[in-house]
Amino acid sequence: MAVVSPSCHCRSGAFWHNLFRLQCILSLLLVAVSTPPEDPVKCASGNTNCTVTNSYGAFPDRSTCRAANVAYPTNEAELVSIVAAATRAQRKMRVVTRFGHSIPKLACTDGKDGLLISTKFLNRTLKADPAALTLTVESGVSLRQLIGEAAKAGMALPYAPYWWGLTVGGLMGTGAHGSSLWGKGSAIHDYVTEIQMVSPGSADEGFVRVRVLNESTLNEFNAAKVSLGVLGVISQVTFKLQPMFKRSLTYVMKNDSDFGDQAMTFGKKHEFADLLWYPTQGKVVYRIDDRVPSNTSGNGLYDFLPFRSQLSAALAIIRSTEETQEALRDANGKCIGAKLITSTLFASAYGLTSNGVIFTGYPVVGNQSRMMSSGTCLDSLQDGMITACAWDSRIKGEFFHQTTFSIPLTRVKDFINDVKALLKIEPKSLCGLELYYGFLMRYVTASPAYLGKEVEALDFDLTYYRSKDPLTPRLFEDYIEEIEQMALFKYNALPHWGKNRNVAFDGVIKKYKNAPDFLRVKEKYDPSGLFSSEWTNQILGLKGNVTIVKESCALEGLCICSEDIHCAPKKGYFCQSGKVYKEARVCARASDTRRVEL
Structure with a gap:
């Protein structure tokens, strides 16, 4: 832009x-x-003592998110081993992607001792089946790769976001979409037929469990389609495509x-x-x-x-x-x-x-x-x-x-x-x-x-x-x-x-009629909340609130003002009611009651 x-x-x-x-x-x-973007994860020594941000260099609250280390699995076997070891140690985990385009703090773990799992090298196409019109890829594959690999096999993804610097896992985690009311609509997750998810397991399961989700496991499948990263790590995704069209x-x-x-x-x-x-x-x-x-x-x-x-x-x-x-x-x-x-x-x-x-x-x-x-x-x-x-x-x-x-x-x-x-x-x-x-x-x-x-x-x-x-x-x-x-x-x-x-x-979670079903699946997949964070607990209504009330908090959308101090009174901005939507509470400049003609 x-x-x-x-x-x-x-x-x-x-x-x-x-x-x-x-x-x-x-x-x-x-x-x-053009110089390509840098990795959103930076570490002081090798893969330890790390920070994570997004591609814009700042989260909404401008905080610095830290983790003890980052892991870069190159295949599913390595991913399974990483999740198992972290689960055994009861460590907090979050998944990060190659470019980190999510604005909110979805990539952040709690505290400083967590583990970041990057899908940067989980970027292979596993199977293209033109006869069945399906394509199976690892979750670190970018949208650009997905489009290109499908095209090589004479297939096309029917709808997608306009920015191709997103990964399959990121698309699935946030509900990314294009624009259409036709067919199943423009959300990319609604053209997925199978998801492979790596989640914490019990001691009897070796502290890790790999699930294959599809229409036969409909409840869990519908939870995993937009998961916010709280169910585990998506390792593989299969898409139902269409023959190439113009x-x-x-x-x-x-x-x-x-x-x-x-x-x-x-x-x-x-x-x-x-x-x-x-x-x-x-x-x-x-x-x-x-x-x-x-x-x-x-x-x-x-x-x-x-x-x-x-x-x-x-x-x-x-x-x-x-x-x-x-x-x-x-x-x-x-x-x-x-x-x-x-x-x-x-x-x-x-x-x-x-x-x-x-x-x-x-x-x-x-x-x-x-x-x-x-x-x-x-x-x-x-x-x-x-x-x-x-x-x-x-x-x-x-x-x-x-x-x-x-x-x-x-x-x-x-x-x-x-x-x-x-x-x-x-x-x-x-x-x-x-x-x-x-x-x-x-x-x-x-x-x-x-x-x-x-x-x-x-x-x-x-x-x-x-x-x-x-x-x-x-x-x-x-x-x-x-x-x-x-x-x-x-x-x-x-x-x-x-x-x-x-x-x-x-x-926000109160706006989703199926939120209770999602939370039940979350509890089943990760009862200890190892893949959850303070941010995901807040947006899912489990603990705390997303608003941060402090001086000037409304200027950055951290809160809705209720007092002048939430705006910038020393700079002439005070908390006032909305002009059309009277229930709104906004930071308005005191002298902006006049009309400036075009």
């Missing part, structure tokens, strides 16, 4: 325009030379006057539909995306521009500009930048090419394997940090919050209208969101997974600026906080397990 935010305080607006264009052009040329994709931009009605029906008209909403600009980009006959001409490729490598120097300038805009409360600069980014991405077809090289016009037709996911900033060589993924924490690049939730489709129109009503109060309040791709909206369906989606819904993905200083409030943060609370509490939205700030998970 590479962004640029030109400031109106610069002498030359053309400078920023040309910088952004240059960055995009260089992105097209540098897709294979898609035809066209982006269309329209005004948002009838968007509430369109959002409720658009996903039923097009199999791979999604939506990009830019409410400040009154625009929506509709993704018209459907299957076409396999003999349809076209070899299109979707290499999403913000997922390509970016020049580190350009990213530093962009970040500095946004920091300056925040310090100067430069809403105009953010709005100008948002319009520039929106128009540039749309004009560049978001990275679509008709033949892998150039974009010649819509529709773009290509194989599913070339159209569904991307992330070429990961597929790269070392270049001394000249280029990197835009959010790489080793450089001065993007640093953001993500708020992601699914609202029942039947209530989407009302939610959209509430957001529009909020925007009327301050038309520039959401320009900051539009610097980060606006509202990305993807369709999801009800899943049999106990911790999967409950009903047909529209998933809203909001990405926005995060200060390096946790005590510094954000420009118009009260508007995003009100949207967040409105979605979660008024519309009973489900948060994405692998994204979000702490407040999104407050009481």
Whole structure:
């Protein structure tokens, strides 16, 4: 999600325009030379005395998670031995992945004496069966590998997330999804036919047990499909695939006057539909995306521009500009930048090419394997940090919050209208969101997974600026906080397990009707809670609460303010009621009652 935010305080607006264009052009040329991300686990000595973080370099509470050591099994036999030894010693364990893209603290063990089990080298394809349309892989296989291995055998995963730097185990652990209301929906776990799980065992079992889960063990299978890592380590997964097919994709931009009605029906008209909403600009980009006959001409490729490598120097300038805009409360600069980014991405077809090289016009037709996911900033060589993924924490690049939730489709129109009503109060309040791709909206369906989606819904993905200083409030943060609370509490939205700030998970387990069934399976698989942590106990409602009440806690989404001290009163931010959703409690700047005209 590479962004640029030109400031109106610069002498030359053309400078920023040309910088952004240059960055995009260089992105097209540098897709294979970006510095790849580092391992999220770092150890002081060999594989001992370790810390773990995520790919963004910070958890929501900015804490440091520690473990005594990390293990890197290379096959299932080694994994079984590792789990058995740790169970015998009653050690806490958590699974970590190659890139660590979960924002919450799912990778953290308790205390300093735990064991991290990395799936980095559990990355093999075990069996491809084109006749049965199945593919079995180890849990450390990346989505990119999965798509590629399936394509080699003439098969395709029907739906998947847009970012391919996720592992199969990570996808399963957090309920990751693409966008579709068709078939079984867009959640990747609903196309799994078998899971192999390595969990703690009794002394009679050698302190470890390996279970094979499928439709014949339906209760446990539905628990394991979205497991949060608390049932053990997924070692193998078998997917039910489809014969390779082609898609035809066209982006269309329209005004948002009838968007509430369109959002409720658009996903039923097009199999791979999604939506990009830019409410400040009154625009929506509709993704018209459907299957076409396999003999349809076209070899299109979707290499999403913000997922390509970016020049580190350009990213530093962009970040500095946004920091300056925040310090100067430069809403105009953010709005100008948002319009520039929106128009540039749309004009560049978001990275679509008709033949892998150039974009010649819509529709773009290509194989599913070339159209569904991307992330070429990961597929790269070392270049001394000249280029990197835009959010790489080793450089001065993007640093953001993500708020992601699914609202029942039947209530989407009302939610959209509430957001529009909020925007009327301050038309520039959401320009900051539009610097980060606006509202990305993807369709999801009800899943049999106990911790999967409950009903047909529209998933809203909001990405926005995060200060390096946790005590510094954000420009118009009260508007995003009100949207967040409105979605979660008024519309009973489900948060994405692998994204979000702490407040999104407050009481979340009560929203899942099958939560008791999941917890029974958890108790059966790991009665001592060796794979559980303080964080998983909190989100599962077993012990403690996800909120952290302290000075300025609401600025980072660690709490919902109830007192001014939870905001930043010395900087003019006080705890106030919401403007449209009156039950919300948000950190608002005292002088923001005035309206700033566009």
